[in-house]
Amino acid sequence: MIRTRTLRAAALAGALGLTLSLAACGGSDGSGKASGGDGSGPEGKTIAFVGYGNESPWGAAYNKTFTAALKDSGVKINDLTSMDAGTQIQNFNQAVSQKPDLIVALVLDTQAAVVPIQKAKQAGVPVLLVDGRPDPSVEKDVMAVVSDNPKLGEYAAQNIIEGLKAQGRDSGNVIVLMGTKSMLVTQDRMEGFDKVMATAPEYKVIEEQDTNWDPTLSGKVAQQLFAKHGCDGVQAAYGMADYMALPIVQAAKQAGCKVGGDDGLVVTGGNCFKAGIDSIRAGELYGTATEDPITIAKQSADYIERYFSGKNPPQSELVPEERVTAANLDELADQCSQA
Amino acid sequence: MTTTDDEPRGQVAVAMPGAPAARGWRPDPLGVLLLVVVVALVPVAVTTDRFLTLDNARAILAATAFVGITAVGATLVMIAGSAVSMAASQTATVVAMVFLSTQDLGLSVALLLSLLCGIAITAVQGVVIGYWEANPIVLTIAAGFAIGGTATWLSGGTTVYAEDDAYDVLNSTVLGLPVAVYVLLVVALVAEWVLRRTTPGRQMFLVGENRGAARAAGLPVGRVIGVAWAFFGLCIAITGVFLASFNTSATVSLGGTLTLDAIAAVLVGGTAITGGRGSALRTLGGAVLISVIANLLLIRGYSTGAQILVKGVLVLVVVVLVHLRSTRGHR
Numbered sequence: 001m002i003r004t005r006t007l008r009a010a011a012l013a014g015a016l017g018l019t020l021s022l023a024a025c026g027g028s029d030g031s032g033k034a035s036g037g038d039g040s041g042p043e044g045k046t047i048a049f050v051g052y053g054n055e056s057p058w059g060a061a062y063n064k065t066f067t068a069a070l071k072d073s074g075v076k077i078n079d080l081t082s083m084d085a086g087t088q089i090q091n092f093n094q095a096v097s098q099k100p101d102l103i104v105a106l107v108l109d110t111q112a113a114v115v116p117i118q119k120a121k122q123a124g125v126p127v128l129l130v131d132g133r134p135d136p137s138v139e140k141d142v143m144a145v146v147s148d149n150p151k152l153g154e155y156a157a158q159n160i161i162e163g164l165k166a167q168g169r170d171s172g173n174v175i176v177l178m179g180t181k182s183m184l185v186t187q188d189r190m191e192g193f194d195k196v197m198a199t200a201p202e203y204k205v206i207e208e209q210d211t212n213w214d215p216t217l218s219g220k221v222a223q224q225l226f227a228k229h230g231c232d233g234v235q236a237a238y239g240m241a242d243y244m245a246l247p248i249v250q251a252a253k254q255a256g257c258k259v260g261g262d263d264g265l266v267v268t269g270g271n272c273f274k275a276g277i278d279s280i281r282a283g284e285l286y287g288t289a290t291e292d293p294i295t296i297a298k299q300s301a302d303y304i305e306r307y308f309s310g311k312n313p314p315q316s317e318l319v320p321e322e323r324v325t326a327a328n329l330d331e332l333a334d335q336c337s338q339a
Numbered sequence: 340m341t342t343t344d345d346e347p348r349g350q351v352a353v354a355m356p357g358a359p360a361a362r363g364w365r366p367d368p369l370g371v372l373l374l375v376v377v378v379a380l381v382p383v384a385v386t387t388d389r390f391l392t393l394d395n396a397r398a399i400l401a402a403t404a405f406v407g408i409t410a411v412g413a414t415l416v417m418i419a420g421s422a423v424s425m426a427a428s429q430t431a432t433v434v435a436m437v438f439l440s441t442q443d444l445g446l447s448v449a450l451l452l453s454l455l456c457g458i459a460i461t462a463v464q465g466v467v468i469g470y471w472e473a474n475p476i477v478l479t480i481a482a483g484f485a486i487g488g489t490a491t492w493l494s495g496g497t498t499v500y501a502e503d504d505a506y507d508v509l510n511s512t513v514l515g516l517p518v519a520v521y522v523l524l525v526v527a528l529v530a531e532w533v534l535r536r537t538t539p540g541r542q543m544f545l546v547g548e549n550r551g552a553a554r555a556a557g558l559p560v561g562r563v564i565g566v567a568w569a570f571f572g573l574c575i576a577i578t579g580v581f582l583a584s585f586n587t588s589a590t591v592s593l594g595g596t597l598t599l600d601a602i603a604a605v606l607v608g609g610t611a612i613t614g615g616r617g618s619a620l621r622t623l624g625g626a627v628l629i630s631v632i633a634n635l636l637l638i639r640g641y642s643t644g645a646q647i648l649v650k651g652v653l654v655l656v657v658v659v660l661v662h663l664r665s666t667r668g669h670r
Contacts, residue, residue, distance in 0.1 A: 054491050055487070055496060055592055056590070056591075057497055057590045061497065210644070211643065215590075215595070216586070216594075216596075217595060217643070224398045224399075224634050224637050226398065227394045227395040227634075228395065228637070230394060243498075246587055246588075247586055250585050254401060254512055256515065273588075274498065275498070275500065
């Protein structure tokens with residue numbers, strides 16, 4: 001009896017040790033390179049894809065491109081996408097228990113994803129985070145292909161400063177309608193935005209409102225901000241995504257404020273969409289920035305192929321972003337019109 | 340349908356909606372609450388810079404329009420005893436997609452198809468609730484999933500754009516107010532007229548007050564509820580059309596918080612969630628009151644989170660008071 005117990009305890013300890021060894025092998029090796037791919041190539045590998053749901057146009061475009069890009073590689077993708085933050089975390093936990101070769105995650109709630117990432121590490125399942133950066137507490141436990149969100153914020157500020165200077169203004173008030181404030185994506189963009197706005201102190205940010213990536217709420221809040229400050233009290237506006245910037249344009253027009261041109265409101269967006277491109281062409285939106293789903297989907301698919309082929313890609317890769325204005329619209333219109 | 344305070348629930352009252360109670364005046368807790376809220380708002384409003392301006396009044400009305408139109412429709416449904424619909428956002432989104440994707444057929448045709456789409460989707464739910472007595476909350480939650488899922492499936496999640504920008508006429512303003520505000524006023528007046536002056540409207544109060552008694556009295560309960568839901572569908576469709584025009588494109592998440600915002604406006608307007616009592620004009624007042632409070636908080640620098648919190652507390656207090664009034668009235 002005692003012998004049986006001893007054997008069981010030894011087996012348990014062995015399993016624990018094996019698990020810990022596998023955990024140590026997965027993900028980063030601390031050298032700044034992703035390791036753990038066995039170098040045999042992507043053929044036959046399984047990916048648990050905990051992405052954004054197709055309810056989001058950005059998510060839909062990403063999912064379609066990502067899946068298509070990996071189609072010929074022989075990777076099997078288990079779709080666990082969702083636009084509900086709670087469901088997504090459940091799906092992440094489920095993915096860990098399935099023990100795939102790789103979990104690819106685009107998380108809605110960075111903080112809530114910490115525990116599943118730790119579980120994945122313990123289970124020896126490597127995780128690739130895409131789009132938003134990971135929580136700092138698990139930064140070294142995952143691989144990442146992330147959008148350059150600080151740069152996107154910088155581009156928005158550059159658009160505003162350039163637009164106001166082009167109008168010959170030596171002062172001006174700016175309103176900002178941001179995405180969900182608690183998200184790192186939003187915080188990073190605001191950090192970049194504030195950094196560049198600080199270089200032009202003549203232009204002052206007078207309002208920052210969290211409109212939760214909601215176009216309808218953005219329009220409603222913009223209507224009230226134009227009433228609060230009047231057309232003369234707001235010279236520029238930043239809607240963190242094009243679908244938030246365009247309701248600002250409509251709200252301004254309905255409030256009787258001039259938009260664009262030599263002396264109208266300077267509006268800039270982000271996450272470029274076809275509607276934003278059309279609005280730039282129409283002279284209403286001054287500019288936007290990329291973070292388009294197609295580019296990041298292709299880059300993350302390429303990262304996965306390099307990882308499975310044993311090419312040890314860097315632990316974290318930034319997706320290059322572009323500023324979009326009327327000056328380079330033709331070059332980027334296609335890239336921005338996929339969602 | 341207004342009942343006297345001492346009237347048992349099982350009896351169908353004959354007093355007209357809004358008629359004074361037969362046993363003399365007693366203070367209405369809901370009325371007292373709304374009076375207190377309005378009185379409390381006055382000093383805050385006076386001391387808030389730029390609140391009492393024409394521009395701000397216009398902004399408040401503009402911010403009320405989309406939710407208000409849907410809320411007016413929801414009033415009829417709630418009066419007819421069907422509680423609430425949880426599928427308004429999804430329906431408005433589908434209508435917005437239909438409206439934009441059919442712009443190449445011409446504005447009138449696109450408008451007609453969109454309104455028919457909203458009416459059809461919602462009236463079907465009303466018929467199931469009216470004739471087969473399905474639980475409206477359960478049914479509309481299921482319908483919301485089905486409608487949203489279908490929209491995602493058919494659109495592939497991609498944004499829907501219009502081939503033509505003729506819809507932009509719906510974003511225009513008349514006397515400084517967006518067209519949607521005038522439509523809201525017309526819809527509210529029509530709904531109030533239907534409720535007070537037409538047979539189906541009066542029957543909605545009777546059915547909402549006591550469905551069993553209404554059926555026993557020979558009223559066409561299923562048809563009455565179906566008409567209320569069809570009108571609601573029309574209102575949702577109008578909202579969807581304006582949402583599409585305002586945003587110039589439609590995604591699956593376009594409807595946002597429309598469902599809950601509309602329910603909040605109806606409840607703050609004092610319509611009983613159990614049915615049989617309410618008014619479209621009071622719903623309009625509820626929608627405006629919520630917008631005024633949100634606007635005040637925004638102007639005074641409070642976050643959108645604070646606005647949502649205050650709205651939630653206000654709805655909760657009103658619902659409790661309406662419930663207390665109902666139970667006291669039926670004791």
